Amino acid sequence: MNIGLIYFSATNNTETIGKIIKHEIEAIESSVKVFLINITPYSTRNNHLNLAKCEKFIFGFPVYGWRVPNVVREWLKTLEGKGRECAMFFTYGGINSGVVHYDTYKILNENDFKVLSSAEFIASHTYNLGGWNILENRPNEEDFEIARQYSRSILKQFQESNPILFQIKPHEYSDKTLERIENNPKRMVKIPRWTAECDVCGVCNNLCPTNAIDAENQIIKDEKCIRCLSCVFNCPESVLKVDDLTRLYKMALKVEHLTEKEINNRKSKIF
The missing domain is CATH 3.30.70.20 (Alpha-Beta Plaits)
Incomplete structure (x- = not known):
């Protein structure tokens, strides 16, 4: 089984969790190969990525203003799931993960991916680079253990012939509200x-x-x-x-x- 682990990671938090997931899955099942695909650089997202070899996917993204970055959302909309199964995970700096699970699930589901599960991981806040002091030592070993548990859960689901699909209730926030929250960093920083x-x-x-x-x-x-x-x-x-x-x-x-x-x-x- 070939798994594409696609991630966006500006300050390495999401990449760190992604590497743990890759290591754990490959350690459990030697016949499974996890390919790390970093879409953070502009050039990567704007060149054609050949994802045909990937039978399953894991998507890992940071939370920026309650959702994954808009550049990621727009890129995801260009993908064709073709009925392939996937899992999601998100990293955030302890403030609010917002509507990220439903919002990303909706995009993937509309693009014909079968979403099986989701998780979120606590990480050092990006604005610590500007003087904040939030969760400076996260993710830590406790977070890594949750990542290993999630890896085992993902692999088990991917190996099942008829896995249960991920379900989540829609949020009640308007597009206008979400846009305002997303634009706060640009207005204030x-x-x-x-x-x-x-x-x-x-x-x-x-x-x-x-x-x-x-x-x-x-x-x-x-x-x-x-x-x-x-x-x-x-x-x-x-x-x-x-x-x-x-x-x-x-x-x-x-x-x-x-x-x-x-x-x-x-x-x-x-x-």
Whole structure:
């Protein structure tokens, strides 16, 4: 059995969980091969991916404003499931996973994938790069164990001749509300900036999910940038920075009606 594990991971959280799932599945069943397919770079999503060899799929994405990034949603809509089975998992920084399970399920289901299961994993918040201090040591071993459990569950479902399909109730939020939530980072967080001379290595250009960066001229296109902070996280010289975001932390807690204790008690879970 060939499984395509397709993931988007700007700051390595989703990739970390994906690698654990791959390792666990292949350790259990030597005849199964899991192919890691990283669609984070703009160039990967805009070149043809030959997925014909994949009999099953696992999709892993981060939560950006209650849903997976719009660039991922639009890319998913181009896929043809052809009745193939799949599982989903998501990573988020403890604030709110929102409607991500239903929203992604709906896209995959409409594209003729048979969704069997879903899970979510707690991870260090991306805005820790801007001064937040949320779940800095996550995912941890407890999260990894949930990932291993989920791997075993996925494999068992993929091996069944007639597995039970994933079911989830639709949410009641309007498109307008979801768009407002998704656009909050762009309204409140300024684009990253260069704080020193760089040697134009091109890492930020190559990894940017939206082709928003011109490193040679030190330009980031505001309208394209999704504030994933991949460029800040991956800059080998640490010259790309984001402004201090600590002022937004208490605002986020207030808007989501959360306390620090509730965030710190978040658990990864299988649905």
